[in-house]
Amino acid sequence: MFQRLLDQLRANSITAVLTAAVIGALFLQLNLLSGQLELQRQQFEQQVGLTSTSLNERVRMFVRRKSMGAFKTGENSDSTVTINTPMGQTTLRWSSGQVPNAMGFSDSALFGGLLDNFQNSLPWSAQVTQIELDSIIRSQLQQNGVRTEPMWAIVENGYLSNLISEEFDPNLTTFNYVLAESFFGPTRQLLLYFPSEKFYLAKRVYMSLIASLLFSTVILVAFFGVQRQGRKQKRLAEVKSDFINNMSHEFKTPLATINLAVDALLKNGDKMTSTQMESYLSIVKKENKRMNAQMESVLQMSMMDKEELTLDKSSMNIAEVLGEAVQHFKLAVEEKQGWIDLNIAAGDYAYVGDRTQFKSALTNLIDNAVKYSDGTPMISVQLTQSETDFTILVKDRGIGMDEDTLNQVFDRFYRATKGNIHDVKGHGLGLSFVKEIIEKHDGTIAVDSKVGEGTTFKVTIEKNL
DSSP: OHHHHHHHHHHTHHHHHHHHHHHHHHHHHHHHHHHHHHHHHHHHHHHHHHHHHHHHHHHHHHHHHHHHHHHOOSTTOEEEEEEEETTEEEEEEEETTOOOOTTSOOHHHHHHHHHHHHHHHSOGGGTOOHHHHHHHHHHHHHHTTOOSOOEEEEEETTEEEEEEOTTOOGGGOOEEEEEEOOSSSOOEEEEEEOTTHHHHHHHHHHHHHHHHHHHHHHHHHHHHHHHHHHHHHHHHHHHHHHHHHHHHHHHHHHHHHHHHHHHHHHHHGGGOOHHHHHHHHHHHHHHHHHHHHHHHHHHHHHHHHTTOOOOOOEEEEHHHHHHHHHHHHHHHHHHTTOEEEEEEOSSOOEEEEOHHHHHHHHHHHHHHHHHTOOSSOEEEEEEEEOSSEEEEEEEEOSSOOOHHHHHHTTSTTOOSOOSOTTSSOSOSOHHHHHHHHHHHTTEEEEEEEETTTEEEEEEEEEOOO
16 A cells, blocks of 8 residues: 555656645745735734824814814904803904004914814814714825724723714724823823724735635646646557557458468469369458458547548347347357357337447447457347337456556557557457447447456447337
8 A cells, every 4th residue: 555655656756746846835925925914914003003193183173174164254354153161161253354463473373372272172072073073084094095994983081972983892992092191181092993904904915815826726737737638648659559569460460361372372373273262262351351340440430530420320120230249259159168148128129320330339349248258258248128228238257347447448549458468359449439339329338347257338228219
């Protein structure tokens, strides 16, 4: 088990190294993003702090402009304003026509200073509304680069004022700034938190993380695809090499036989009897027919590759076609002291298909069972039907197939006899051809096999009559 694992690691060492490199790069990226997230947090806290620093002055200026706008009603006219203070109401008068005094300051400047003193001594709740303060806080945050929804509250003299965001929860407060602290005036604090703070801070970082994961995934998928394609091409090169060797061997044997027969006819043809002449010519014809059959199988697969193979469909009887295919191997099996049994359930097996191609597929299946029978062939062929399908079973008690062979048995050029490519004749095209023909008849083929116990092929054809 351990040795097998080591062998797999050696065989996939490049894949393992690249995978480890990509995973390492991802971990490094995560560390960098973590540092970037912390930097974003520090920058965010600095921006919020700048907002709190300028907020007191911004509110003061807002209240002053608001008050001044209320005072000014027209040129050379007097205006009055009443201010509520803890000591009671105070009425202030203002004239737009005031002139500078002897000290060089206008009465308006003196009034401005007086108004500032009143503003500083008054609570904000007496000067601005919740809506006005909310607008000021949001505006200040945006000016400082903070663009996420704030929740805030103003604490004055240790008590929450009525200046507070709707649904504000004091337990969620993350920022607490002292805005004013005076012996004479109120102590004022700003409580602040951001419900979407984590998402806001991580948004850019997470986008970088997602992009990194996406690119890394693309790289891994592309690499594994190339690796898989490379292994597939390597295996294809090996099986094609086997195919060429087998094809050369299959053609070499009949050509050698034909050559011997022709030499005999050329040398001793005038001395031969008609029976001898007929015997040698029969050998030539037989071997020539054998080569033609082999070449035909290769051409058929080539036509299937180009999707040029068309079926000449007509009415036929599957039971008769199967019986002819089995009969073709009777003599060969009996010569090996074996047997081939055909069992056809009663019923009507009429079907519309290509009789020649369908018979060729069945012949290949039975031929495969004979080839891979260990010693004495023992083959069972069964034909049954249901309401919708015909089912053909071809079962042998041969050498069987392991899991790796089962996964590739229908691949073109693949042959199970990898160690000795000439111990079983063929090009590795048979089962691939069978699968193509069955599928062209709108059927399916499946295989079940165990090493040393034999193999069963199951063909299912949908009824069309």
